[in-house]
Amino acid sequence: MHNTADFYHVLRIDQTSNSLREEIKEHCHTDIEMCLECGKCSGGCSNAHIFDITPRKIIQLIKIGEEAKLLKMDALWSCVACQLCVDRCPSSINIPKIMDYMREKAYKQCVPATRPNVELFHELMLGSIKQYGRVAEALMTVQFNIKSKQYTKDAEMGIKMFFKGKLNPLPSRIKNVQQVRRMFRNIPAQREG
Amino acid sequence: MNVAYFPGCSLHGLAKEYGISVEVVCKHLGINLNEIEDWNCCGATAAHSLNHELTISLSARNLAIARDMKMNKVLAPCAGCFSRLKGASYELRNNSVLAAEVGEIIQAEPPVEPEVSNLLQFIMEDQGLNAVAEKTIKPLQGLKLAAYYGCLLTRPKDVVQFDDPEQPISMDLILQAMGADTVVWAHKAECCGGGYAASDTDIVLDLSGQVLESAQQAGADAIVVACPMCGVNLDSRQEAIAAKKGKKYDLPIIYLTQLMGIAFGYSPAQLGLKRLLTSPFPLLQSKGLA
Numbered sequence: 001m002h003n004t005a006d007f008y009h010v011l012r013i014d015q016t017s018n019s020l021r022e023e024i025k026e027h028c029h030t031d032i033e034m035c036l037e038c039g040k041c042s043g044g045c046s047n048a049h050i051f052d053i054t055p056r057k058i059i060q061l062i063k064i065g066e067e068a069k070l071l072k073m074d075a076l077w078s079c080v081a082c083q084l085c086v087d088r089c090p091s092s093i094n095i096p097k098i099m100d101y102m103r104e105k106a107y108k109q110c111v112p113a114t115r116p117n118v119e120l121f122h123e124l125m126l127g128s129i130k131q132y133g134r135v136a137e138a139l140m141t142v143q144f145n146i147k148s149k150q151y152t153k154d155a156e157m158g159i160k161m162f163f164k165g166k167l168n169p170l171p172s173r174i175k176n177v178q179q180v181r182r183m184f185r186n187i188p189a190q191r192e193g
Numbered sequence: 194m195n196v197a198y199f200p201g202c203s204l205h206g207l208a209k210e211y212g213i214s215v216e217v218v219c220k221h222l223g224i225n226l227n228e229i230e231d232w233n234c235c236g237a238t239a240a241h242s243l244n245h246e247l248t249i250s251l252s253a254r255n256l257a258i259a260r261d262m263k264m265n266k267v268l269a270p271c272a273g274c275f276s277r278l279k280g281a282s283y284e285l286r287n288n289s290v291l292a293a294e295v296g297e298i299i300q301a302e303p304p305v306e307p308e309v310s311n312l313l314q315f316i317m318e319d320q321g322l323n324a325v326a327e328k329t330i331k332p333l334q335g336l337k338l339a340a341y342y343g344c345l346l347t348r349p350k351d352v353v354q355f356d357d358p359e360q361p362i363s364m365d366l367i368l369q370a371m372g373a374d375t376v377v378w379a380h381k382a383e384c385c386g387g388g389y390a391a392s393d394t395d396i397v398l399d400l401s402g403q404v405l406e407s408a409q410q411a412g413a414d415a416i417v418v419a420c421p422m423c424g425v426n427l428d429s430r431q432e433a434i435a436a437k438k439g440k441k442y443d444l445p446i447i448y449l450t451q452l453m454g455i456a457f458g459y460s461p462a463q464l465g466l467k468r469l470l471t472s473p474f475p476l477l478q479s480k481g482l483a
Binding site: 125 | 202203205206207208209231232233234236237238239240241242243244245246247250251254288297298299300344345348349350351358359383384386387388389391392393394396399400429467468469470
């Protein structure tokens with residue numbers, strides 16, 4: 001369990017920092033200054049029971065500018081983006097957007113993902129879209145199993161799915177895949193280092 | 194009525210029966226589905242998790258093609274695709290700086306025109322419950338169903354602007370219009386674990402397990418879905434969840450359009466019912482519906 005004692009306390013003005021708060025405001029169009037500290041976000045969160053840092057505490061960490069802690073938290077890789085927190089927030093603070101922003105930042109800075117398989121799966125899916133314009137479900141699952149060294153994961157289910165006609169063994173490529181590839185080139189997900 | 198149709202990868206793959214039944218039901222309702230020509234993947238969880246501009250751009254290309262096809266509405270039956278397309282449309286409309294950047298990336302005018310609807314919204318707002326009731330020739334009498342919305346058909350509310358984000362009712366009303374009973378239950382808009390199906394299966398076993406448990410406790414015969422991720426997670430992981438908990442669920446997970454097809458008089462074969470892993474046939478046969 002994450003040690004929360006170091007930040008879960010009443011903040012005095014000299015313990016807060018503007019920089020991360022401003023950055024979030026600019027990029028996520030959401031103002032954490034509006035937080036009423038009610039905790040509805042954590043109350044509604046689908047995965048609060050497994051989060052190392054729950055949404056209400058994430059807001060607190062942004063207030064004190066604890067960026068390093070936020071970039072390596074497990075919550076980035078276990079958030080299901082169910083949108084309950086933002087819809088329950090009386091101030092409409094867009095926590096899912098903050099999660100996406102911080103994850104993208106962590107990814108670009110090569111901060112190791114606490115759940116490497118989740119990161120790997122995202123990368124393989126983007127790779128499939130870049131190559132074919134669509135997700136080649138069967139092929140991607142095989143790639144995932146090999147790269148994550150879980151060679152027999154879901155094999156039995158995969159066979160069942162195949163016989164139900166749900167798995168297309170051959171990927172289909174869109175005609176204008178060049179247009180999609182150009183998007184990837186124009187928006188490089190550059191990783192530093 | 195003409196509408197642009199965005200099937201997405203799942204309706205061509207893991208949720209083929211959803212795609213098949215959407216096409217059958219729409220044709221029956223007099224809706225012409227015009228598949229977006231050469232559509233690309235919406236980017237799903239992967240793109241919004243790692244690259245914001247890419248996720249908006251992938252959807253923008255699809256919306257631009259729909260606009261060029263002179264369609265003012267896009268129907269996206271997959272809740273994930275719907276969320277990406279609708280979210281991109283919302284951002285393009287409300288953020289002119291981003292819209293200009295995306296226009297450069299996709300080398301087209303930012304597509305702000307087409308409206309995006311999910312299946313529930315489309316049925317409620319463009320067809321109406323009366324149309325569903327009128328077309329019903331085989332009422333779904335005796336079925337006690339748990340209408341399951343999951344996360345993305347109604348949330349985030351500012352973007353979706355349809356039904357209630359946590360206590361939605363539209364699918365219940367559609368099922369009732371066809372003569373079915375729907376149960377009151379706690380997990381109708383909770384998450385199934387979504388995109389973690391393969392990458393972190395334990396999350397899905399946990400969250401989908403709660404949904405199955407809740408539906409069973411409410412006395413449902415089956416769970417009805419309008420999202421391929423919900424459908425695939427609840428169906429394909431049901432055995433593993435039951436084994437883990439030492440319980441038995443045997444809850445068929447049926448796509449809403451499959452039940453609409455039955456009520457409209459189509460055969461199970463025409464609706465891909467055999468493709469479901471948890472067989473719906475014992476239940477449907479016991480009610481004289483298959």
